[in-house]
Amino acid sequence: MSKRLRLLRRVSQALFSAGFLVLFAVAAYPLLSPVPVDLFLRADPLLALSTMISLRQLVFPALWYALTVVVLTILLGRVFCGWICPMGTAIDACERLFGIRGRRPSAAPRLSSLKFYILLAILITAALPSAHRKAAEPSISGSVGLSAVYLLDPVALLTRTLTLTGLPAAHWAIGMGGDVLNGWNGSDAVQDHPWIAVLLSPLQMAYGLVGRPEGAYFRLSAITFLVFAGIIALSRYARRFWCRNLCPLGALLGWLGRLSPIRLRVSEECTRCMRCVNECKVGAISDDPHHYSGPECIECYSCIAVCPENAISLARGHRGEEREDDLRLGRRRVLAAMGAGVAAVALPKVGLGVRRTDAGGQVLKLSSMRLIRPPGALAEDEFVTACVRCGECMKVCMTNTLQPAVGEGGLEALGTPIIVPRVGPCTQPCDLCGRVCPTRAIQPFSIEEKDYLYVGTASLDRSTCIAWAQDKECLICDEACSYDAISQDVVDGVSRPVVHEPICTGCGICEWVCPVEPRGAIRVNSSGDKRHLTRNEQRAIRELADEGTLEQGSPYPGL
Amino acid sequence: MTDEITRRDFLRRAVVGGAAAIGIGELVAVRADMADAASSPTIAVASKRRPAELVRASVEALGGIGKFVKKGNRVVIKPNIGWARKAEQAATTNPEIVAEIVRLCKQAGARDIRVVDHAVDRPDALVLRMSGIEAAARKAGAQVSLASSPALYEKVSLPKGRALKSVSVIRDLRRADVFINVPIAKVHNTTGLTLGIKNMLGAVWDRGAFHRSSSLDQAIVDCAAEVRPHLVILDAIRILLTNGPKGPGRTADKGIVVAGTDQVAVDAYAATLFDRKAEQIGHLQRAHAAGLGEIDLRRVNVRHV
Structure with a gap:
């Protein structure tokens, strides 16, 4: 009995991690999963809470999923951390794989309060008004806060790590294998000796099953990997260093778990052999095995499994002298955490990233010529605060065009998705990113709506366009345009491409196909971004454009 | 010794x-x-039938598939799978035609049948699925793939090339025993029309080089002179009349399949479907001048079936 709970917990960890990986894998075209692929992100109460505070509105359907974890925690304590969290399991697995044991409990750093301060700072950052919502008057309800939760939320962090580093690595490995195989099959030796091809055919079949991925590449992949590797490396100081000291989700669940009516009971059989103290993953048991910290315990039940006297058991009842629910926060440090939350809002504000210009009702960041958001994205300030940088949209994107922003939107937009046309176009018959966003920062949209979800405008540089500057027969941009937004001007007998701005949605396929290397002579910029308008207003603009009412270069109606 | x-x-x-x-x-x-x-080349023009039968009738009129595909041959079929468009939008080859060609080759005893192209639109999975060619040709027994890695190409030098000196062509296509070109007839913003010869542009890796060259039409002809199909089966069941090559544009239902071994003759006939003269189409004119085939339909033996 005593070991059965631990076994059950390990099985649970394995199943949930497998589920997490499967959902990650199937977050891809044609996206047929009956279970939402962003299930773990939706179920993360910290992401939901922080986003709802910073966005000043309820976020559905994430709220319902998150509430189930909240209820689970109130009933059973931090079981999410011990039994479900894929990050926790990843840390457990890495500790085992690399033989990381941590220091002795007495020598381990005692920083367990730190995570509560981090949680507090994140929530303060989310609550403070950071930007005004559209043209609304300054007020709390007319403002949005800033997202800091993305930095340290474990589910977002792990999904992001998988997307930005795991996916390219997997694609690279498969692609290399395929190239080698193709090279062998195409070599003269194999052509001359077909029996070698027969020997290679099982490999060829296996490769055919996997299929050749269109290799993904991402910016920020190295730094994302280093953050994850750092979290694993910290376990050298104490096992699950991340969970016990840093994780803001663990802090939130620990705080909620204080309501749990289940506790550990230590009977008089205890001989103070200290095995449970040494075995506890999160250092929740004090030097005296009769006492443990409720908010720290992740309900892994290793202590029950290792106790040679079977002295530890689960007991009902909220109060017991074994469990201590005090968070042990210092007043001075709480103030410091609040200060850090304020600083997190202030810091991006002193950079040029948020210097704005107001063009015909739309607010553009000066740094943001290339800040081209996916279709369906909320208006910029709301988008930046709602996006948790999980990377699901970049994972599901078929053309790899969605990349984490580095400098395009300033510090506050670090890691948010942008279209980088030279990597790939936002292909017209695709609505995937709108279907996987856990916080609906990218609102669902239909393929038909993409005709008027303006995210930018292409502009043609006639000094480098080979049709304009060199009289070459090239209209590839016109060929490829999915929206018929490029037409031809015949000048001196040569056809030359011209962008019809009111129709152009900024999908970037023209920039992608342009044969002028390396940058392309036609480039998308954010000037046509109309996310500050409602969809109906954007559709109205498109209808005017179709009627021919909107002429080239004429200002758009100030809708 | x-x-x-x-x-x-x-x-x-x-x-x-x-x-x-x-x-x-x-x-x-x-x-x-x-x-x-x-x-005195012969082309076969089949009409008034269902798509699959158009293919059969036109190939039969040329002497049957057995004339082109022998037992044990490796066949590569090159349709137009360039765009993420549905078949009915007439930007990509009719999937039923491709499937029927695959079946014919299978009946002729082909050992290995591959359908290849190099799409312009991204991503491949979407292009393959939307065009309907992947499903139809695979069901008929072919391997279908889009070549999106330079590793899948082979450099071909064009010693007689005037605008291009070399070109990278899909390796499968170069290594095939039989190569069948299966274009769809469309208008094209740059080249006037895109028919059989222009369809070869989808078999090369760096299309940009064609546009950057001194003359796109000449580059197309340089390439076509070296990369020559054994059989051309042109899909003119529904042709794209405006906003080609990708559309969306106006289409016309012609219900015709044109087959032949003289690519210029096939293209010259297809041009008439658009009320155009082949002599007005730059790359066809140049192809004829380069000796790639007959442009004057009066000298072509057109067999209507």
Whole structure:
């Protein structure tokens, strides 16, 4: 009995991690999963809470999923951390794989309060008004806060790590294998000796099953990997260093778990052999095995499994002298955490990233010529605060065009998705990113709506366009345009491409196909971004454009 | 070993040499045959049938698939799978036609049938699925793939090229015993029309090089001179009349399939479907001038079936 709970917990960890990986894998075209692929992100109460505070509105359907974890925690304590969290399991697995044991409990750093301060700072950052919502008057309800939760939320962090580093690595490995195989099959030796091809055919079949991925590449992949590797490396100081000291989700669940009516009971059989103290993953048991910290315990039940006297058991009842629910926060440090939350809002504000210009009702960041958001994205300030940088949209994107922003939107937009046309176009018959966003920062949209979800405008540089500057027969941009937004001007007998701005949605396929290397002579910029308008207003603009009412270069109606 | 020629050696050399001589003789004869055919090429125009039957009828009129595909041959079919458009939008080859060609090749005993192209639109998975060609051709028994890695291409030098000196072509296509070009007839913003010869642009890796060259039309012809199909089956069941090559645009239902071995003749006939003269289409004019085929339909033996 005593070991059965631990076994059950390990099985649970394995199943949930497998589920997490499967959902990650199937977050891809044609996206047929009956279970939402962003299930773990939706179920993360910290992401939901922080986003709802910073966005000043309820976020559905994430709220319902998150509430189930909240209820689970109130009933059973931090079981999410011990039994479900894929990050926790990843840390457990890495500790085992690399033989990381941590220091002795007495020598381990005692920083367990730190995570509560981090949680507090994140929530303060989310609550403070950071930007005004559209043209609304300054007020709390007319403002949005800033997202800091993305930095340290474990589910977002792990999904992001998988997307930005795991996916390219997997694609690279498969692609290399395929190239080698193709090279062998195409070599003269194999052509001359077909029996070698027969020997290679099982490999060829296996490769055919996997299929050749269109290799993904991402910016920020190295730094994302280093953050994850750092979290694993910290376990050298104490096992699950991340969970016990840093994780803001663990802090939130620990705080909620204080309501749990289940506790550990230590009977008089205890001989103070200290095995449970040494075995506890999160250092929740004090030097005296009769006492443990409720908010720290992740309900892994290793202590029950290792106790040679079977002295530890689960007991009902909220109060017991074994469990201590005090968070042990210092007043001075709480103030410091609040200060850090304020600083997190202030810091991006002193950079040029948020210097704005107001063009015909739309607010553009000066740094943001290339800040081209996916279709369906909320208006910029709301988008930046709602996006948790999980990377699901970049994972599901078929053309790899969605990349984490580095400098395009300033510090506050670090890691948010942008279209980088030279990597790939936002292909017209695709609505995937709108279907996987856990916080609906990218609102669902239909393929038909993409005709008027303006995210930018292409502009043609006639000094480098080979049709304009060199009289070459090239209209590839016109060929490829999915929206018929490029037409031809015949000048001196040569056809030359011209962008019809009111129709152009900024999908970037023209920039992608342009044969002028390396940058392309036609480039998308954010000037046509109309996310500050409602969809109906954007559709109205498109209808005017179709009627021919909107002429080239004429200002758009100030809708 | 000595340098003396043994009896066995002598006999072996005699046999090999004799066989080679006969082989060369055969080859010369075949060449002569082809030259003869080129002087008065035949194309077959099938109409008033369902798509699959159009293919069968037109190929039959050329002497049957057995004339082109022998038992054990490796066949590569090159349709137009360039765009993420549905078949009915007439930007990509009709999937039923591709599937029927696959079935014909299978019946002729082809060992390995591949359908390849190099899409412009991204991503491949979407292009393959939307065009409907992947599902149809795979069901008929072919391997279908889009070549999106330079590793899948082979450099072909164009010694006679005037605008291009070399081009990277899909390797499968170069290594095939039989290569069947299956274009769809469309208008094209740059080249006027895109028919069979222009369809070869989808078999190369760096299309940009064609546009950057001194003349796009000439580059197309340079490439077509070296990358020549054994059979052209042109889909004109529904043709794209405006906003080509990708559309969306106006379409017209012609219900026709044109087949032949003279690519210029096939294209010249297809041009008439758009009320255009082949002589007005730059790359066809140049292809004819380069000796790639007959542009004057009066000199083409058009067999309507």
